[in-house]
Each structure stands twice: as C-alpha cells, then as structure tokens.
Amino acid sequence: MSDSITKTCIMDLPINYYSSFNVYQSLMMQKIQNILLVSSPYDAYLMEEEGNLTSRIINEYRGLNLTRPPSITQISSAEKALAYLSCKSADMVITMPNVGDMGVLSLAKKIKQHDPNLPVILLAHGLPSVASLLQSNSSRIFDRIFIWTGNSDLLLAIVKHVEDVLNVLPDTQQASVRVFIFVDDAPDFRSFFLPFLYKEIVKQTQGVLSATLNEEHRLLKMRARPKVLVAENYEEAMDLFETYQTYIMGIISDTRFPKNNKMLDNAGILLLSQMHKQMPDIPLLLMSSDAENQKFSKEIPAKFIHKKSPQIQKELRKFFLHNLHFGDFVFRNSEGKEIQRANSLGSFESALKKIPEDSLRHHAQNNEFFSWLMGRSEIALANIFRSVSISDFPSTGSLRYFVISNIHHLRKCQQHGIVVQFQGEIFDADIFDFTKIGNGQLGGKARGLAFIARQLSHETDFFNKYKDIVIRIPKTIVIATDIFETFVAQNNLEDLSSPSIENSIVRDRFLKAAFPENIVSQLKQYLIQVKHPLSVRSSSLLEDALCQPYAGLYETYMIPNNATDIEIRLDQLITAIKLVYASTCYEGPKSFSKSTNNLTHDELMAVIIQELAGETWEDYYYPAISGVVQSHNFYPIAPITPDDGIAHIALGMGKTVVEGERVLRFCPKYPNILPQFSSVDDILKNAQRFFYALKIKNNTQNRLFREESNLERLEISDYESHDVVRQLSGTYIPEEHRIRDSGALNGPKVLTFASILKYQLMPLPEILSDMIELGTKAMGGPVEIEFAVNLKSSQTPTFYFLQIRPMVAGGEKMDVKISDDEKEHSICYSQKALGNGKNTAIQDIIFVKPQSFDISKTTDIVSEISSINAYLHKERRPYILMGPGRWGTSDRWLGIPVQWNDISGVSAIVEIRNKDLMADPSQGTHFFQNITSLGIQYLTVTEGTEDRIDWQWIQNNPLQKETSFLQHVKTPQPIVLKVDGRQSEGVILKN
Structure with a gap:
C-alpha cells in the first residue's frame, strides 16, 4: 500500500465521529x-x-x-x-x-x-x-x-x-455495535450466569473508556457496549450468528442443548466448530458441567470453563481481559514472549513506535488491533483496520505508519469539541485541544470558545468546503475560577476590590502574592511540552455575557515562551496570570461594573492560556491577518444590508483592530466594495501604517510586563522585507500616481489586502460569511468573532477562531419614530446612529470646543473629560459627550483615546466627522462593543451631509465649566434624545 493510499485511509476516519457523538446519541x-x-x-x-x-x-x-x-x-x-x-x-x-x-x-x-x-x-x-x-x-x-x-x-x-x-x-446497522451470543437452554444456569456476564461487560467497558473523555461522553459511549443475545438451541444460535456475523465479538456456549429438536451432548462443540470455520478469529468459550469436554474445546479451538468451578467468575473475567481484549494490549514477539503492554490509546501509540517488526506483523495478521479497539468501542477505526490486510502494504514500515497515524488521528478526533481535565501524566500537547485546570467555571470567554469548538465539531460540511485551509481554535488550557478564589483568599487580596485603590498598588500586591503550589506544578508539566508563544487572556464570569459582554476591560499578555530555562518560562507565565488576575481590581473594570450594577467583589476570573496565533518573522512573531467580523453592520452602504455583516482586518496582532486604529473594513459578501479605498489618495490616507508584534528575541522581563502593552508597535515601511508584508501589499508608483496589486515591485508598500479580497489567495471573505452564519445560528442572535490568519507560503493557510461574543444594542423592541419636522428642527441629527430608544433625562452636555481642537492634544483632552466625568458621575447627572474623530481609539491621531473609566457617566456620545478628521466608523473595537452593550446611544455626525449640529444653540446654554479644550453646559430643561435603531437615525431635540 502506498503512502497516498495510507493517508487516504486516515482521512476516511470522520472528523466529527468521536467529537459530536451523534452515533451514540442514536443508540x-x-x-x-x-x-x-x-x-x-x-x-x-x-x-x-x-x-x-x-x-x-x-x-x-x-x-x-x-x-x-x-x-x-x-x-x-x-x-x-x-x-x-x-x-x-x-x-x-x-x-x-x-x-x-x-x-x-x-x-x-x-x-x-x-x-x-x-x-x-x-x-x-x-x-x-x-x-x-x-x-x-x-x-x-x-x-x-x-x-x-x-x-x-x-x-x-x-x-x-x-x-x-x-x-x-x-444499533448494529448504525454504529457496528458488537454482539455476544450466549447459548444455554437451562433457565437456572442462565439466571445465575447472565447477571454476572452483564455486570462484567459493563465494568470492563467502563474500565477501558478513555480517561480523557468527559462524563457526558463516557455515558454516551456506554450505549455502545456489546449486546448479549441468548439462544436456547443450535438453530437459534446459528440464526443469530449468520444475522450478526459482521458484528460478533465473542461466543459463549454450553456443550449440551437441543439440535433439530433433540438433546445432543456435543451440540456446543459442533456449534463452535462451525462458527470457527466461518470466522477463524472470533473468540470462543465452551462451558460444560463435564470436565472431560475440555479436550474437545482444544480441538475447536476454544477456551474452556467448568460450570461447577468455584473460580467461574474469575475465569470468565480472564476470558474478557485476554481473549476479548478488554485488558491491556500485550505485545508479544514471534515466540509469544511478552515484550510490552499498553493500557490506553496513548501508551498503545507509543509502543507501536518501538516494537519489533515481527511483533507488529503478528498482531496485525491476527486482527488483534481490530479486536482491542472494538473492546474499547472505537468502532470506526476498528472497521478501517479490519478492512485491510498485511498484503496491502509494501513494507512493514508502511504498515507501522498506517497503524500509528490512524491511532494518532483517532486520539485527536476524540478531543474535538471536548473540555478535558488536565492530568499531567497523560497530557499530550499535540492531542488535547481544550484542557482545564481546576474544578471551577471556565468564565465567559472560555465558555464561548468551548461552545463554538463543540459546535464546529459537528460541521463536517463546513470543513469539507475548505479542505485546503486549516480551520481551528488555538490549543487552549483554562485555569478555572476556583484557582482565582484560592489565590485571592490565601494572599488576603479581597480588600483590593475597593474603588479607591490605584492600579499600581493593585498590580504590586498581586505580583508579590504566592501562587498555589499544586497549580505551579501543573503549569510546569504543561510547559515541558508547550514551547511556542502563548497568549494569556482573561475569562471572567461576566465577560462575553449575553447582556453585557465586558469586552476588552481586562488585561491580556503575550509571552514568547522560548527561554531555554523552563523556570524562566514558568515565572513569565505565572507573572502573566497574576497580572490578568490583578486587572479585575483595576479602575476600568470597577467603573464599568458600577455602570452595570454588578459588584467587583462578585467577579470571578478564569484565565485562558492559548497557543498564540502567528508566525516567526526574524525577531518578531505575529499573524498575517488579525480581525473582527460582526454579523450585523450598523453602517451599511447599498447594496450591502445590515445582515451581510462587516469585517475589520489588519496586519499583525489584533490590538490594531480592537483598539480602533487604522484597519481595512469590508463586507464579507461584497469584499470589493471598499469606500475608504475609493481612490489612490484615499488608499494612501487610510491604509494601515503600523502593526503590533511580539518580540521573541532578546525580550526583557520589564518589556514583557510593562503596564501599557508588551507588544511592539512597528511601522510597516520598516518591515517590507517580511514576505507577509509584501504578500498583502500593493506597490505605490509615484510617477504614475497609482498602486499596483503586487508587493514584489520596487517602491513603497501600501497594505491593501488585494491578494485576499481581490485575488483569493485564501477565501477569507467566504469563510467569514460562513462563520457569522454558523455563529448567529449557534448563539441565537448577532455575534462578533475575533480571528487570525497565518499565510506563510511554505505552509497550509490557517484560520484561527479566537473568540465569539454576542452583539448587544439593547432596547430594540421600543418603537421609536423620528418625523421630518423633528429632523429639520433638531439640535443634532445623525443618519448613522446606534442604539434604540428615547431619553428625556439629560441636561448636561460636554463638548470639545471646535475652535480649540488640536489633534496633537487629544491625550490632554482625555484628562479634562475624565475630570468633569468624575464630578457628574458622583452627582448622578447623565450627560452627552460631543467631539471630533473616533471615540475610544488607541490611536490619538484618529480621535480622542478615552477609556471607559474616563466617561463612565456618559449617556450618549456624538462623533463629529469633518474634512480634517474623517476616521471610518470602527465597529470592531472593544470600546464600541461595551458602549452598545450598555445601551449608550452613539450618533455620528458627518459634515457636508444631511447630518447637522446646532453649535450656536448648544453654546448659548448656561456654562457650568470651561477648560482649555472643553465646555460643559447645562440646559434649563431636559433635552430629548431619540434613536430609531431600525433606520439608524438619531436626533437631539429641545424640550
């Protein structure tokens, strides 16, 4: 058998056979x-x-x-x-x-x-x-x-x-469930023996079920235990044998029972002899009250048990273990001497790599691999092994490759969509996709990942559609919430949830705290096998919840995990975990929790340790593409509809996208409609200029865990030598004032992603369309998905599913109508408004003075906003915030980089777009997700369109406070804010 045929056989094992457990559900x-x-x-x-x-x-x-x-x-x-x-x-x-x-x-x-x-x-x-x-x-x-x-x-x-x-x-037709035939005509012995037989079958089946399965799947798999059929005469037994011959696991027969309506002393001997003739490899057991019949059993050949033996139960158990392969697989050499044992699929695979060729051929020739797998209810692979013979393979080496590869593939398939408890002695980083340390909860983010992993494991058609693309969730291990509780309690950190404690104090206390020793030991076992860069992310109970997702409020750390000394790697991992824990008590999450009426001390944190999506490029590690795709587009442009979705992508780490810097925005259904790239000038102005990467060489501890970010912000023009930059870029030709869709030409590179969106280097738009459809169906509403893509030319393109969360706008059921008269006489009118509802409780307006705005001073503006916000929030006075550019961006040249704690009392936000600051709406940011989840209306006013804002009326209201860049006014009467979510329109009206 050639390697190509061998690999085909491996692929014939259905990817969802073990993970979906559909076959067991129907048994x-x-x-x-x-x-x-x-x-x-x-x-x-x-x-x-x-x-x-x-x-x-x-x-x-x-x-x-x-x-x-x-x-x-x-x-x-x-x-x-x-x-x-x-x-x-x-x-x-x-x-x-x-x-x-x-x-x-x-x-x-x-x-x-x-x-x-x-x-x-x-x-x-x-x-x-x-x-x-x-x-x-x-x-x-x-x-x-x-x-x-x-x-x-x-x-x-x-x-x-x-x-x-x-x-x-x-059950035999659907899942090839194994069948036992028990032949005995005596009701008294049958009544004694059948209970023991069933108990032994159940116990042996439970005993061989993989320790890596969760309890739900172990119970489901028990449905595939061998069935016992009883015959009372020769004809019944042969009828059962011929009906279920393909599925028979073993036969136990008395010696004396009727044949042709006559009692025969040797009926069992005749029966088993005939069955052996038709199926030479089937395990047979002859039972008799006459010890003399043992000599006939050897001629069949069959094992023998004396019915009156005081050791009958022990002897039957021995038959189960040795002949029916419920016990260890015993590898023997050509002389029959034991050379090795395997008690699990993992140890079985390891042994197969070491045993001599004669042992391998001996066991394969006798179908013992098939029998052992059937004893473990691994029906699909057992049938594949049974369908081939030694003569199909040109060499023992190809036979060994076939068996090992299929066993390895089976072990991987078993883990798709399953959360497995971490056990250091059996942990295999290549096999386990999703592992859990601790007995607490997974937290919101990890729960979403586990859920979508399970859903994807059912989507055979989806994976078949993209056979040339690897689509997967990065390998994940979660430290459950009970470890956080233990850590906080043992180190007396409960007091840090107080709102008055500064972040730096919180950080220092958490870093000095001792980590539980048993968890340190398990993390070390994990790191012995895992040596690639890691992402250490938060997964709080409230994160990615259906009503208020808490997006991006907690810390994330990327670590190279490449030091030669494992103690250094372990220390870096534990430091990252502590800092994620510490972020539960930081000012931002506390402010957000207060706005949602949740209590900080009730929040529990799990931590996701995940294979970092990306590739090595010289001194740095980053993916070709990171992005966010949403199933609902708040700002569609014809022919795009809201339900067609919207994607935001960037080169490098996803920080560029989720923090609102320059990205490429497109609809997966219409990937070539790119309003921000409508001309060469627009492309040059709007194309991504910076990207984030993890430095993996000569990275210091201080740089890895600095407070703002441990990623490097790099200028794309400095890294045009990286293949991936050229792959995703076009080249600007100044003398022609045009951009050619090739990064191989001489000239400045401009990140256009034309190779993806225009030339289908990989079908990313199509994958994203399918992903949001699957996600929406699975979660029962609009979703947001974070993803990454690797494109190294020497490897198969890989799509990483990083996170899924619900999209929440709130109040959609309220019927809000805005009349033409209200639009005409409004203080403010927006054709691009988010949210839905009516608010008549606002009198305070904070706005950036148009005449004083300076794009280079946006960080100073944040400080002034934060000061007024603190006062109004304390007074419980909701307010409207107005200003130019993109709110909440981390790029201060695109707008005002406020964080949640700077605007925690805001009730509505107005973003003003003018000729000097025309940043595209960024729907993929964590800031955007959180304000919509809180029901904060967001109005975008674009100068030069039908949108309007009456600055004169606003500025004529009584002044409460003025700073270098802001004015705070209060209207005599509450103003009226109306947002029609169906039409994406919003107005602010005089009362």
Whole structure:
C-alpha cells in the first residue's frame, strides 16, 4: 500500500465521529422504563424480603453508573394486570407462575393478543415450578424464562437483555455495535450466569473508556457496549450468528442443548466448530458441567470453563481481559514472549513506535488491533483496520505508519469539541485541544470558545468546503475560577476590590502574592511540552455575557515562551496570570461594573492560556491577518444590508483592530466594495501604517510586563522585507500616481489586502460569511468573532477562531419614530446612529470646543473629560459627550483615546466627522462593543451631509465649566434624545 493510499485511509476516519457523538446519541433508543410485575402477594413478599425491588434495582444502576433505572409496578393477579394494560402502558411484563385463577399461560397469551411486541418474561422461584412448562412447546409464548434466586442483579440483567433484543438491529446497522451470543437452554444456569456476564461487560467497558473523555461522553459511549443475545438451541444460535456475523465479538456456549429438536451432548462443540470455520478469529468459550469436554474445546479451538468451578467468575473475567481484549494490549514477539503492554490509546501509540517488526506483523495478521479497539468501542477505526490486510502494504514500515497515524488521528478526533481535565501524566500537547485546570467555571470567554469548538465539531460540511485551509481554535488550557478564589483568599487580596485603590498598588500586591503550589506544578508539566508563544487572556464570569459582554476591560499578555530555562518560562507565565488576575481590581473594570450594577467583589476570573496565533518573522512573531467580523453592520452602504455583516482586518496582532486604529473594513459578501479605498489618495490616507508584534528575541522581563502593552508597535515601511508584508501589499508608483496589486515591485508598500479580497489567495471573505452564519445560528442572535490568519507560503493557510461574543444594542423592541419636522428642527441629527430608544433625562452636555481642537492634544483632552466625568458621575447627572474623530481609539491621531473609566457617566456620545478628521466608523473595537452593550446611544455626525449640529444653540446654554479644550453646559430643561435603531437615525431635540 502506498503512502497516498495510507493517508487516504486516515482521512476516511470522520472528523466529527468521536467529537459530536451523534452515533451514540442514536443508540439504545428503546429503553425499558416501566415494568409491570405480576405476582401473588406471597411471591412479591419473597422477592422483597431483602428490600423494595425498585430501590434495589436503582441501587444496582447507581453501582454501575448506569442512567435512568426503570420503575416497577406490582399487581397481584392476572385480571388486574390485563385491566392495567388496557388503560396504561408498560415496556415489559415480568410474571410469576402463580397469578390467580387465570393461569400464567393464559395471561401471557392475552397480553400477546393485546400487544404482540410487548416482552413477557416468566420468573419462577425454582426450576420444579416450571419443569412441565419447559417440556412443552407452550413455553415459547414467553420471551424468556428465568429462575429467581434472590439476587437483584437478575432484574438488571433481564432489563438489559430485553433492551439488547429490542435495539440490536438498528444499533448494529448504525454504529457496528458488537454482539455476544450466549447459548444455554437451562433457565437456572442462565439466571445465575447472565447477571454476572452483564455486570462484567459493563465494568470492563467502563474500565477501558478513555480517561480523557468527559462524563457526558463516557455515558454516551456506554450505549455502545456489546449486546448479549441468548439462544436456547443450535438453530437459534446459528440464526443469530449468520444475522450478526459482521458484528460478533465473542461466543459463549454450553456443550449440551437441543439440535433439530433433540438433546445432543456435543451440540456446543459442533456449534463452535462451525462458527470457527466461518470466522477463524472470533473468540470462543465452551462451558460444560463435564470436565472431560475440555479436550474437545482444544480441538475447536476454544477456551474452556467448568460450570461447577468455584473460580467461574474469575475465569470468565480472564476470558474478557485476554481473549476479548478488554485488558491491556500485550505485545508479544514471534515466540509469544511478552515484550510490552499498553493500557490506553496513548501508551498503545507509543509502543507501536518501538516494537519489533515481527511483533507488529503478528498482531496485525491476527486482527488483534481490530479486536482491542472494538473492546474499547472505537468502532470506526476498528472497521478501517479490519478492512485491510498485511498484503496491502509494501513494507512493514508502511504498515507501522498506517497503524500509528490512524491511532494518532483517532486520539485527536476524540478531543474535538471536548473540555478535558488536565492530568499531567497523560497530557499530550499535540492531542488535547481544550484542557482545564481546576474544578471551577471556565468564565465567559472560555465558555464561548468551548461552545463554538463543540459546535464546529459537528460541521463536517463546513470543513469539507475548505479542505485546503486549516480551520481551528488555538490549543487552549483554562485555569478555572476556583484557582482565582484560592489565590485571592490565601494572599488576603479581597480588600483590593475597593474603588479607591490605584492600579499600581493593585498590580504590586498581586505580583508579590504566592501562587498555589499544586497549580505551579501543573503549569510546569504543561510547559515541558508547550514551547511556542502563548497568549494569556482573561475569562471572567461576566465577560462575553449575553447582556453585557465586558469586552476588552481586562488585561491580556503575550509571552514568547522560548527561554531555554523552563523556570524562566514558568515565572513569565505565572507573572502573566497574576497580572490578568490583578486587572479585575483595576479602575476600568470597577467603573464599568458600577455602570452595570454588578459588584467587583462578585467577579470571578478564569484565565485562558492559548497557543498564540502567528508566525516567526526574524525577531518578531505575529499573524498575517488579525480581525473582527460582526454579523450585523450598523453602517451599511447599498447594496450591502445590515445582515451581510462587516469585517475589520489588519496586519499583525489584533490590538490594531480592537483598539480602533487604522484597519481595512469590508463586507464579507461584497469584499470589493471598499469606500475608504475609493481612490489612490484615499488608499494612501487610510491604509494601515503600523502593526503590533511580539518580540521573541532578546525580550526583557520589564518589556514583557510593562503596564501599557508588551507588544511592539512597528511601522510597516520598516518591515517590507517580511514576505507577509509584501504578500498583502500593493506597490505605490509615484510617477504614475497609482498602486499596483503586487508587493514584489520596487517602491513603497501600501497594505491593501488585494491578494485576499481581490485575488483569493485564501477565501477569507467566504469563510467569514460562513462563520457569522454558523455563529448567529449557534448563539441565537448577532455575534462578533475575533480571528487570525497565518499565510506563510511554505505552509497550509490557517484560520484561527479566537473568540465569539454576542452583539448587544439593547432596547430594540421600543418603537421609536423620528418625523421630518423633528429632523429639520433638531439640535443634532445623525443618519448613522446606534442604539434604540428615547431619553428625556439629560441636561448636561460636554463638548470639545471646535475652535480649540488640536489633534496633537487629544491625550490632554482625555484628562479634562475624565475630570468633569468624575464630578457628574458622583452627582448622578447623565450627560452627552460631543467631539471630533473616533471615540475610544488607541490611536490619538484618529480621535480622542478615552477609556471607559474616563466617561463612565456618559449617556450618549456624538462623533463629529469633518474634512480634517474623517476616521471610518470602527465597529470592531472593544470600546464600541461595551458602549452598545450598555445601551449608550452613539450618533455620528458627518459634515457636508444631511447630518447637522446646532453649535450656536448648544453654546448659548448656561456654562457650568470651561477648560482649555472643553465646555460643559447645562440646559434649563431636559433635552430629548431619540434613536430609531431600525433606520439608524438619531436626533437631539429641545424640550
């Protein structure tokens, strides 16, 4: 078999088979929930001598970690039972022999006449009470006959056996569930042996389930446990064998039972011999009360157990472990000597890399890999292994590659969409996608990631559509909220939630605090394997919530994680975690929490440690593209509609986008409609000039954890030698005053992203359209998605799904109408307004004096705004804030770089766009997300359009305070602010 064929077989394993668990959801659809027990009061008394039957069966279910135990309704006579069934339903009837005057045979016949498919089980107190019945054909009216011995395990076995019979056909067809055939005609031995058989199957199946599965998936996978079918004669056994031959896991047979309606002493020997002839590799077990029959078992060949052996349970367990492969996989050499063991898929994969060639070929030739995987319910891969033979491979090396690659692929597939508890001894950085340290909550941001990871694991069609693109969530480990609680409590940091404590004091206290030793140990185990750059991000309980997302309020740190000394890397990681923790007590989050009526001391923080999306370019690490895409566009331009969405992208780290610097804005559905790039002059003016990157060489501790950011802000023109810059740029030709769509030409580079949007270097617009459609459907409303893209020419393009959060505007249900007269006589009118509603409680207006505005002084303006805001916020006086440029940007040349704590009392914001400061609306920033989530109306007034603002009326109001750049006025009466969210229009009116 060639490598190409081998790789095809690997891809044939469905990516969503294990992660979605759809196949397990559809198994065991027919459950026994209601049992009707028909018995005389005395029989019922005997059965309940050791306790209530329902309680006992519930205890049996709990003891085996099985779900949904059935309920039992006990009725004392046949007549009452028939009356019950005429008006109520039951899933199974268990009847004792003594049921009143009618007789048990008559009862069974009438039940079958009423419902031929209703299982009827005869349960007797001893073999003599049913001896005459067994000798006649009339016993066939019962689905099965058992003997009560006082063991409540029998009830569980009866329930499971009936469920197996009801579900075996659909479950084998849908999921290739394995089947056991148990052949024995004696009700007493069957009643003794079947409970033990079921208990052993359940325990062994639970024992081999991967420790990496979460509890939900372990329970689902239990539905694929082997089924037990019972035959009482040769013909029944052969019929079951031929019907389910493809799915048979093993056969256990008595030696003496009927064949052709005659009792044969060697029927079991004949049966197993025939089955071995048809399926040479099937495990067989012969049982007999006569020890002499052991010699015949060797001729079949089959294992042998003496029915009267005091070690019968121990011997059966040995058969399960060694012959049915529920135990360790024992690797043996050509002489049969044990050379290695594997007790998990991980250790199995490791052993496969080391065992000698003769051992590998021996186990493959005997289909032992198939059998061992089936014992673990790894049905899909087991079937792939069974479909090939050694002769398909040109060499033992290609066989080894095939087996190892498929096992590795299976282990990866198992983890798609699953959050796994971190265990250092089994952690494998290449296998585990999403891991959790601690027992607390994941926090909002991590919860959103875990949710979308699970949703994406179901989207087979989506991944098939983009086969040439790697689409994934970066590998993630989350430190749960309980670790934060422990850290704060052990270091007495609770007092830092007070609003009066400065950030620098908070930061210093958190950095000096001791981190829990057990978590330090686990993080060290993590770092032993993980050596790529990391992003350490917040995931508070309130972050990315449906109503108030708390976007961008907490700290994020990127660390190179490339020091040769692991202690240095560990120290940097713990420092980053502490600083993320500290940010819960910083001034910004406190102010925001106060505005939302949430309490800072109630906030709990989880931390996301994530593979940092990006690539190495000389001394720096950054992705080709970072961006934000939103499913709702607040500022559409025809033919674009609001539901077509809007994307903002930039070269380098996403800080450029989320903090409102120069980015490229486009609609994924119409990627070539670019208003900000409508002419060469517009492109030169609006194109991104700076980008952010993580310095990975010669980075100092002080630089890594400085307060403003540990990323470097680089000028694009200084890094035109980087392939990715040329890849995404055009070249400006001054003498032609044009930009050519190639970064390979001589001349200044201009970041146009034409290779993506125009020439489809990768189908980013299409991926984004599909992503927002999937996200909106999954979250039940508009969403915002953060993403990154790697484009290194030597590698497959990779799309990283970084974050998803709901988009919230608030108040959309209020019907607000703005008349033409109101537009004409308004103080302010905007054709691009965000929010929805009417506000009549504002009298205060803070505005930047048009005649005093200086773009170079925007940071000074922030200080003045912050001072007036503090006063008005304390007085609980809401206000309107007006000024030029983009509010909340980190680029002071595009607008006024306020942060939330600078404007925490604001009720509405007016952004003024004029010929000197015409920054494009930035919908992808954290600032933008937070103001819309709080219901703060945002009006954009563009000079030279139908928008208007009456400066004369505003300035004629009583002056409250004037600074170098601001005026604060108060109107005699509250003004009226109206925003029509459906039309994106807003007005401010005199009252």
